[in-house]
Amino acid sequence: MPVTTHKYINGAVTVVWKPEMCIHSKICWKNLHEVFDPTARPWINIEGASTERIVDQVRQCPSGALTYSMNETSEATGENT
């Protein structure tokens, strides 16, 4: 069965949310409501907090529904990828 993924990207990080894996623990939106707001559309405001804070919160997702990857930029790495 294909897994639905939604991506939210700011300049530095990409947050991926897989709704089928979300167990609705509420941890993300109780701890960082500026970013994770289930009443908003889109429900993740990727500009709502610092990248560091968002990454910290994503790491606390107990189900693996939230993951992240750092965006690579040619300025940061010095590479043209």
Ligand code: SF4
């Ligand atoms: S922390 Fe993870 S499992 Fe809990 S509500 Fe947020 S996305 Fe869903």
